[in-house]
Amino acid sequence: SQTIHQWPATLVQPVGSPLSLECTVEGTSNPNLYWYRQAAGRGLQLLFYSVGIGQISSEVPQNLSASRPQDRQFILSSKKLLLSDSGFYLCAWSVQGAEKLFFGSGTQLSVL
Amino acid sequence: AQSVSQHNHHVILSEAASLELGCNYSYGGTVNLFWYVQYPGQHLQLLLKYFSGDPLVKGIKGFEAEFIKSKFSFNLRKPSVQWSDTAEYFCAVAGNNDMRFGAGTRLTVKP
Known part of the structure; x- marks a missing residue:
């Protein structure tokens, strides 16, 4: 069966620090992968999606980037976090x- | 444990039929409630949300949902569905520090 792992569950970072959130999927090949964010008091916002290795589409220009180094791995990153990057991130x-x-x-x- | 349950895996209706999709949750504390829809070939989009106030919430495209606190439910309704409502529907519950989704309900509307 397929499972999806996302970590860490919680993270507290200072402004200006880097970010790396990782997501991996097991039990399937060539999935579409997505990063969403829910900011306080709002619904989900699609940040990035990927249909294959190295293929990333950005929905909203911002301080974040995504990478897909392997078929079932999707990473959300930032070089310097902003206060406005706070929120709940879903893979x-x-x-x-x-x-x-x-x-x-x-x-x-x-x-x- | 926190959880979100959508009762129907796949619902098939004829056009003009009424729709009700069930959503129940188990969560401690204050929650925000959402219904999302994913149309074929498109990304997830928000249908409606409940944060506080009137428990009957109206969303886009004629959808509405009612929050019944005593039943821990947030069912989605539409009086008359159209073929274009064919999609996957997700109920979601957000607490203070997380957000959980139901497994989704696939709605097929036959013309």
């Missing part, structure tokens, strides 16, 4: 060509 995957999403457990990021 998700889907089968290529299908709509159903499967979500990770999320990372609560607090930038202080």
Whole structure:
């Protein structure tokens, strides 16, 4: 069966520090991968999605970047965090060509 | 343990039929509630959300949802579905530090 792992669960970082959130999927090949963010008081916002290794599409220009170094690994990064980067980050995957999403457990990021 | 349950895996309706998708949750503390939709070939988008106030929430495209605190439910409704409502629907619950999704309900509307 397929599983998705996302870590860490919580993270507190100072402004200006780097960020690396990792997401891996097991039990499937060539998934679509997604990074979403939920800011306080708002719904989910799609940040990045990837349909294959090295293929990243950015939905919202911002301080963050994403990479997909391996088929089932998706990394969200920042060189210098801003206060506005605080929020809840969710990784998700889907089968290529299908709509159903499967979500990770999320990372609560607090930038202080 | 915190959880979100969507009762129906796949719902098939004819056009003009009424829709109700169930969502129940188990969560401690104050929650925010959401329904998201993913249309074929598109990304997830927000249908409606409940944070506080009137428990009957109206969203886009004629959808509404009712928060019943005593039943820990947030069911999605639409009086008359259209073929274009065919999609995957996700209920989500956000607490202080996390957000959880239901497994999703696939809605197929037959013309």
